[in-house]
Amino acid sequence: MLLDTPSLYFRAFYGVPESVTAPDGMPVNAVRGLIDMIATLVRDHSPTRLAACMDADWRPAFRVAAIPSYKAHRVATDDGAETVPDALTPQVPVIEQVLDAVGIARVGVPGYEADDVIGTLTARASGAVDIVTGDRDLFQLVDDAKPCRALYTVRGIRNLQVVDEAFVGQKYGIPGRAYADFATLRGDPSDGLPGVAGIGDKTAAALITRFGSLAALLAALDAPTTAGAADTLPRGARGKLAAARDYLEVAPVVVRVAQDVPVPELDLTRPAKPRDPERLVALSQRYGLDSPLNRLLAVLS
Numbered sequence: 001m002l003l004d005t006p007s008l009y010f011r012a013f014y015g016v017p018e019s020v021t022a023p024d025g026m027p028v029n030a031v032r033g034l035i036d037m038i039a040t041l042v043r044d045h046s047p048t049r050l051a052a053c054m055d056a057d058w059r060p061a062f063r064v065a066a067i068p069s070y071k072a073h074r075v076a077t078d079d080g081a082e083t084v085p086d087a088l089t090p091q092v093p094v095i096e097q098v099l100d101a102v103g104i105a106r107v108g109v110p111g112y113e114a115d116d117v118i119g120t121l122t123a124r125a126s127g128a129v130d131i132v133t134g135d136r137d138l139f140q141l142v143d144d145a146k147p148c149r150a151l152y153t154v155r156g157i158r159n160l161q162v163v164d165e166a167f168v169g170q171k172y173g174i175p176g177r178a179y180a181d182f183a184t185l186r187g188d189p190s191d192g193l194p195g196v197a198g199i200g201d202k203t204a205a206a207l208i209t210r211f212g213s214l215a216a217l218l219a220a221l222d223a224p225t226t227a228g229a230a231d232t233l234p235r236g237a238r239g240k241l242a243a244a245r246d247y248l249e250v251a252p253v254v255v256r257v258a259q260d261v262p263v264p265e266l267d268l269t270r271p272a273k274p275r276d277p278e279r280l281v282a283l284s285q286r287y288g289l290d291s292p293l294n295r296l297l298a299v300l301s
Contacts (some may be wrong), residue, residue, distance in 0.1 A: 001047035002118045004133035005057050005106075011134055011153060022287040027087045031094050035292035036159045038104070041132060042270070043299045045151075049268040052099050053117040054108035058082045061111065062166045064189040066250040069192040090300045098283055102296065105268045112261050119257035121268075122148055132160075136189075139168055140180035140257060150173055181214035184251045193254065196244040199237070207237060217241070218248060222300030272301050 012033025020029040042050070059071045059080065067255050076083040099106045107117050111181050115137060124131050129148040131138050142165055150163035153182055161167070165176025174182045185204035187195020199207070211217045220233050221241050233241065241248065274280045274297065 001041065001045060001050050001130045002121055003038070003041075003050070003052045003131060004060070004114055004131065004135055004138065005034075005052045005095075006114055007134040008037055008132065008153070010088070011060070011157075012037060013085065013091070018087055026090065028091060028094070028287050028289070030088055030091045031098065031287060032289060032292045033100065033260055034095055035289065035296050037295040039292070039299050040157050041151075042296075045130060047130065047270055050270045051105045051107050051121060051266070051268050053114040053121070054096075054106060055114045055262070056108035057112060060113060060116075063254045066253040067193065069194065072192050077250070094283070094287060098289070098293075101274060101276040102293075102300070103271030103273075103281040103284060105266050107263060107266060109263055111256060116258035116261045117263055119259040120261040120263050122146075123259040124263075136179075137183065137188075137255070138257065139163055140177070140183070140255075142168055143177060144178070144269060164237075166257050172201070175210050175212070178213065179210050180252070180256050181217075182208050182247070184214055184255045193251065194247060196240055196247070197289045198240045203237065214248065214252065221245070270300065273297075
């Protein structure tokens with residue numbers, strides 16, 4: 001089980017009232033919410049291996065170099081920091097300390113997002129993989145043959161949507177493993193990806209279904225036109241794709257999750273007992289985490 005940890009702690013922050021505080025009054029709603037999420041996931045799905053994947057770089061330079069608008073609207077300051085609620089910022093180090101003390105593997109790699117760590121660990125895995133996320137970008141990793149599925153949190157952690165190839169096909173009208181190419185065409189304003197002007201969900205799905213992949217679509221764009229040929233682009237789409245050719249050449253670097261990140265070899269075995277009990281007790285007392293930590297430790301053991 002691979003946790004898209006930033007996605008989960010943002011969800012926890014907005015789902016648990018800020019009135020949930022430590023003894024000194026510091027909000028710990030994201031900390032408590034995430035701990036309870038992990039407890040629920042372990043209880044309901046019993047993973048044998050577990051990793052909390054982190055954003056060591058929320059806006060990697062290689063993606064910005066390809067498309068400068070990538071997440072640009074989320075930049076808070078001149079140093080490139082992400083816009084994060086003031087009450088959440090101090091909770092992230094606490095989350096990291098708690099994960100370490102419990103013994104849940106915490107994985108982040110400089111220059112890469114949590115998505116890329118997830119992609120790499122998925123590629124390395126020899127068995128089934130569950131990816132817990134609220135980010136549709138990770139649907140591109142769904143693979144029935146592995147199997148790899150996404151547990152999508154849009155309806156809440158107790159009502160997860162199980163995303164497999166059939167779900168992707170039914171939801172978006174595309175082949176089950178074509179989500180990245182589909183997303184490249186339609187764009188994603190939440191990530192600052194423009195997409196192809198004039199091509200929305202339906203047209204993007206029709207083109208990807210017809211041609212099979214973005215690479216095949218670009219090959220058809222470059223091929224001589226032959227009236228009535230099955231591999232010929234519709235006239236309207238041809239003009240729109242041609243106008244967006246520069247974008248289509250670089251967008252896959254941004255949209256596709258990396259699967260070759262230098263993630264160190266780690267023991268992802270789900271812990272049965274805390275790695276650092278004394279530290280965990282200190283954190284629990286400092287931040288008032290006895291109840292959620294007891295629930296988590298009970299299901300881990």
